Amino acid sequence: xxxxxxxxxxxxxxxxxxxxxxxxxxxxxxxxxxxxxxxxxxxxxxxxxxxxxxxxxxxxxxxxxxxxxxxxxxxxxxxxxxxxxxxxxxxxxxxxxxxxxxxxxxxxxxxxxxxxxxxxxxxxxxxxxxxxxxxxxxxxxxxxxxxxxxxxxxxxxxxxxxxxxxxxxxxxxxxxxxxxxxxxxxxxxxxxxxxxxxxxxxxxxxxxxxxxxxxxxxxxxxxxxxxxxxxxxxxxxxxxxxxxxxxxxxxxxxxxxxxxxxxxxxxxxxxxxxxxxxxxxxxxxxxxxxxxxxxxxxxxxxxxxxxxxxxxxxxxxxxxxxxxxxxxxxxxxxxxxxxxxxxxxxxxxxxxxxxxxxxxxxxxxxxxxxxxxxxxxxxxxxxxxxxxxxxxxxxxxxxxxxxxxxxxxxxxxxxxxxxxxxxxxxxxxxxxxxxxxxxxxxxxxxx
Numbered sequence: 001x002x003x004x005x006x007x008x009x010x011x012x013x014x015x016x017x018x019x020x021x022x023x024x025x026x027x028x029x030x031x032x033x034x035x036x037x038x039x040x041x042x043x044x045x046x047x048x049x050x051x052x053x054x055x056x057x058x059x060x061x062x063x064x065x066x067x068x069x070x071x072x073x074x075x076x077x078x079x080x081x082x083x084x085x086x087x088x089x090x091x092x093x094x095x096x097x098x099x100x101x102x103x104x105x106x107x108x109x110x111x112x113x114x115x116x117x118x119x120x121x122x123x124x125x126x127x128x129x130x131x132x133x134x135x136x137x138x139x140x141x142x143x144x145x146x147x148x149x150x151x152x153x154x155x156x157x158x159x160x161x162x163x164x165x166x167x168x169x170x171x172x173x174x175x176x177x178x179x180x181x182x183x184x185x186x187x188x189x190x191x192x193x194x195x196x197x198x199x200x201x202x203x204x205x206x207x208x209x210x211x212x213x214x215x216x217x218x219x220x221x222x223x224x225x226x227x228x229x230x231x232x233x234x235x236x237x238x239x240x241x242x243x244x245x246x247x248x249x250x251x252x253x254x255x256x257x258x259x260x261x262x263x264x265x266x267x268x269x270x271x272x273x274x275x276x277x278x279x280x281x282x283x284x285x286x287x288x289x290x291x292x293x294x295x296x297x298x299x300x301x302x303x304x305x306x307x308x309x310x311x312x313x314x315x316x317x318x319x320x321x322x323x324x325x326x327x328x329x330x331x332x333x334x335x336x337x338x339x340x341x342x343x344x345x346x347x348x349x350x351x352x353x354x355x356x357x358x359x360x361x362x363x364x365x366x367x368x369x370x371x372x373x374x375x376x377x378x379x380x381x382x383x384x385x386x387x388x389x390x391x392x393x394x395x396x397x398x399x400x401x402x403x404x405x406x407x408x409x410x411x412x413x414x415x416x417x418x419x420x421x422x423x424x425x426x427x428x429x430x431x432x433x434x435x436x437x438x439x440x441x442x443x444x445x446x447x
Contacts, residue, residue, distance in 0.1 A: 013210035014217050014394065018236075021221025031222055039219035045212025048205040050387060052198050053378055054156050054165060059195040061169035066176040066188050080422060081315050084415040085323040086359070091257055092325040092407075093358045096249050096332035097351060105241035106340025166360045216394050235341075235392075242337045243396045249329045250407045258414045266421040268305070276304035277413050284409040288401045290320045293409050301416055308425035315419055319412030326407030328358045330400060331376050338380065338389040350383045357382040373397060 004012075024034055149155040149164035156165055176184045221235075259270040274281075280297045284290060298316050301307045335354050339346050346354075357379045373394075377387045420426040 009210040010213050011399070013212075013214040017214035017217030018221060020214070020218040024218070024222050034219050034222045038215045040215070041208070042212050042215035042219060045205070045208055045216070046387065046390065048208075049373060050377055052201050052205070053375075055194065056198045056202070057375075057378070058156070058165055058169050059191045059198055061166060062173045062176070062191045063188070063195050066173045066184070066191075077311070077314065077419060077423065080419050081318060081415065082322075084418060085319065088253075088257070088261075088325050088411055088415065089323065089328050089359050090355065092249070092253055092329040092411075093332045093355050095252055095257075096246075096329040097336065097354065099245050099249050100242075100333045100336040100340075103241065103245055104340060105238050105245055106337045106342075213394050220392070238341065239393070239396060242333065242393065243400060245337075246330050246333050246400050247403060249333060250326055250403050253325055253329065253407050254410060258410060261414055261418055265418040266426065268417060268421075268426075273305070273413075273417070276300060277410065280409055280413070281406050284405045285402045288405045290324075290405055290408045290412070293405075294320050297409055297413060301413055305413070305417055305420075306427040307416055307420040311420045311423065311425050312416055315416040316412055319415060323412055323415065324408050325411040326404030327375065329407070330404050331358045331379050334376055334390075334393050335379050335383065335385065338392055339383070339385050341392055342385065342389060344385060346383065353383050354379060373401075 020038075021034070023029070024031075147164060147167045149161065149168060152165070152168055155161040155168075176188060262268050262270055262273060277297070277300050280293050280300050283296050284293045294316060297320075298312050301312045301316065302309055332354050335358075336346060336351070358375075373390065376390060380387050380389060417426065
């Protein structure tokens with residue numbers, strides 16, 4: 001019997017965890033059974049994700065910047081590409097923030113459920129109150145001051161200081177482009193190898209993801225519901241509302257923002273565009289990996305859209321590294337939802353921090369399953385929300401990951417098409433009337 005795919009295992013894990021939690025409540029199984037012997041597995045899973053967050057951002061971002069090749073590429077084509085990625089990412093984050101603040105999916109929880117959730121993280125309550133008081137007295141430019149680390153090694157030991165590591169990584173990547181190639185190559189090779197090692201560790205951690213999800217879901221239901229199963233039902237309804245908000249934002253990007261960009265800068269009809277890249281979207285949906293989809297994306301961009309090879313070979317690999325529109329939108333919704341569920345009122349400056357952190361975290365996100373969840377931890381810790389709060393949104397995460405990866409890949413191709421059009425490297429005929437390969441055929445030809 002073939003091994004079940006990871007996403008199926010995770011779905012089974014969350015369903016079984018939900019069922020176990022409800023059964024434990026219904027039949028009066030002592031809480032200590034779940035909290036002492038099941039919850040630790042979920043804690044190990046969360047700690048594993050937190051463990052590799054900092055080195056993942058540092059290595060992948062340095063590689064992403066250094067892969068630009070030389071400083072001259074940061075002029076015309078590089079400038080257009082980075083600006084387009086930045087604008088679409090900010091639009092995605094602001095879309096997510098607008099929707100989650102408008103519909104407030106986490107505010108529907110009753111006080112009893114919220115108090116149970118707060119009790120789970122009572123150790124952080126005092127710290128959050130002190131941080132909120134400090135924010136009121138800070139200068140508006142304090143975030144700029146906080147971006148520059150006094151001690152890099154100290155910054156790498158604190159996930160809340162992720163912006164400082166990102167700042168250093170960008171400087172290091174640019175510096176590698178300007179020093180002699182003979183001296184830069186060993187450094188680039190080291191971080192490239194480190195990046196591969198970290199991604200492999202992510203694969204190891206995701207092996208226990210089904211068990212971690214089971215433990216998180218079971219302990220979550222037991223802890224917040226207690227002897228009142230209605231609280232669990234209320235939480236599940238809130239999760240459904242949260243999932244619909246994320247999906248609504250993703251479809252808004254796909255059906256409104258991207259068509260507007262294509263119409264404004266190209267002559268490509270979005271229906272033809274969607275038809276041309278459909279195999280890449282299907283592969284992205286099934287693998288939840290923009291990196292695994294990259295060979296297919298490049299092939300379709302060149303053969304179906306007519307994008308020149310020099311544009312696609314530069315923009316698309318860079319996009320797979322730093323352009324994560326779907327992931328950024330999800331992070332903004334998830335961060336505010338978790339804060340709402342815990343009864344935390346985020347200030348305007350904290351929501352601005354979500355925009356900044358999500359934008360910069362997108363640059364450091366690897367295009368592999370689970371990376372978005374790691375970056376969400378970074379976003380949560382940057383605004384003082386307990387990272388363990390991701391237990392609230394783990395249940396639907398895998399399915400949402402599949403949808404947001406489609407948006408990530410589609411955004412990469414949209415920007416590539418726009419840049420090619422503005423450079424005059426997109427044919428007037430645009431869509432070539434060939435039959436796109438299926439994902440399997442594409443993978444085989446590019447393997």
